[in-house]
Amino acid sequence: MSEDKKTYCYEYPRPSVTTDCTIFGFDGIELNILLIKRGIEPFKGQWALPGGFVQMDETTEECARRELAEETGIRDLFLEQLYTFSDVNRDPRGRVITVSYFALVKSTDFKLVGGDDASDAQWFPINQVPSLAFDHDRILRVAHDRLKGKIKYEPIGFELLEEVFTIPQLQRVYESILGVQVDRRNFNRKIMSFDLLEAIENKVDGLGHKGARQFRFDKEKYQALKSRGFNFEL
Amino acid sequence: MSEDKKTYCYEYPRPSVTTDCTIFGFDGIELNILLIKRGIEPFKGQWALPGGFVQMDETTEECARRELAEETGIRDLFLEQLYTFSDVNRDPRGRVITVSYFALVKSTDFKLVGGDDASDAQWFPINQVPSLAFDHDRILRVAHDRLKGKIKYEPIGFELLEEVFTIPQLQRVYESILGVQVDRRNFNRKIMSFDLLEAIENKVDGLGHKGARQFRFDKEKYQALKSRGFNFEL
C-alpha cells in the first residue's frame, strides 16, 4: 500500500462483492470439503471457504474459478452458483456481498498446491468441519443441502470420481452425500437403466476381492437426452 | 444532481449491485408477469423487470421488497432468490451485478398502484412478453424455468391464488405453469392425499355450474411435516 494510492469514487456508496466456494471432494470413503486457513485479518488463522474479491473485468463465476486456481491450484471443475449472501454485517471489514458457488472435484485433482492468498489449504470430512470465518458455516450448510437435493435429479455424482469409475464407487458417493444406505442391486439396475454409462473393457482393480467393471459417464448422450425431455432421477 | 454532491471513494473499484424481480401472477386463466415501463435512460420507454440499487443498510431481499413496494405497491408476497447475473457488459451504465428474485403474488394483490421510479406497470401473459431492457429476457427465462421446476416439489401454487380457493382453480395454476393438461380425478386425489388442505364450509361460487368446494392451505402443517422429512411432490 503506497502513499499515492489510487482511489475510485462514486456518487453513491457501493458494497464490495466477493465470491466464496464450497468445494466437495470424495476420497473413496466419505465426503470432504476444502478449507483455507486465513493468512490475514480478519479471522486470521481461522478456516474459511476459498474466495476473494470480484474484479471489474470478470464475472462472478470467472472470479470463483480464478480464486480457486490461485488458492488451491484446482482447475476445470464442476462449478455452479449457489446463493448470494448479503447480510449487512456479515463481514467486519464493511459491506460485503458474496456470491457463493459450490464445486465438485474429481479425486484425481485432490492433490493441492499452496497458493499465495492463503497460508494453508486442507480437506475436512464433512462431519468434522471446524467453526468457520465470517458466515461461512451458514454457506456450507446451504451448499451441503443443495448438493443433497441436486444429486437426486441430476447426474453429478460422476464429478466426484475419476473419469473411469465403478458402480460400487458411485454408490458410495451417493451414500456418503445422502447419508443413507441403499441396496446394491436396486442401485445398479437404476443406474444402468439410464443407459448413460459406457463400459470400459479391461477391469483392473486389485484388492482382496473380485474386480469391478469400469465405466465412463457419457456426458454428450446425457445432454442430448436432457434436451429431449429426459429426466434423470435418483 | 447538485454541484457539491458527495462522493464515496474506495481503494479498489467496485461494481454496483441491484436487484430485479420476476413477478408471477395468475388471473384464473393464464400465467402473467409484471413489467415496468422504464421512465429514464437507459432503455427509456422499454419494458423491464422491476428493481433497483441495493442500499448499504439493507439485504438484497429487503431491497427487492422495497423496490417492489415502491414501484408496484405490492407487499407481503412470496419472494425467493433466483440467481445473480454478473456479465461484465450487461448494463450500459457500467459494471452492474444484479441479484434477481422471483415472486408469486395472489390474485387479490393484482391491483396495481403507480410508483415513482417507473411511469407504468403492467401485467403480460407469459407467452406475450415484449422484448425487455438489459438482460431481463434471460432473467425471465431463468425465472420461468425455476418456477416450472419448483412447483413440482414444493407447494407454492397456493401463493398465486387467494387465501381461499378451489381444487379446479389450483389445477389451472399447475396447468398454466407447466403447460400441460392433467386428469382432474388424479390431480384431486393427489392433492388431497397430502392432507394439507383445510375445507371451508360455505361453498359460494355462483357461475353456470355446480359450486366447487373451497379450501385453505395449511402452511403450519406443511412446515411441521416438512421438518419431519415429508416430501411434497407434484
Place this chain on the structure above:
DNA sequence: ACAAAAGTGTTTGGAATACACCCATGC
C-alpha cells in the same frame, strides 16, 4: 477353502395412469 466384494433375477406392494358415471346448478 474361505472371506470379501461384485454381479444378477424375482417377487411383491403401492402408486400413477387411464377411464366412466353421477350430481348440482344456471340458462
Place this chain on the structure above:
DNA sequence: GCATGGGTGTATTCCAAACACTTTTGT
C-alpha cells in the same frame, strides 16, 4: 332438460423395494 363444471371409484400398469444366490479374487 340440457349444457357445463364438479365430485367420486376402479382396473391396470409400472416402478420401487425387498430379498438370496452365484462368481471371482486374494490369502
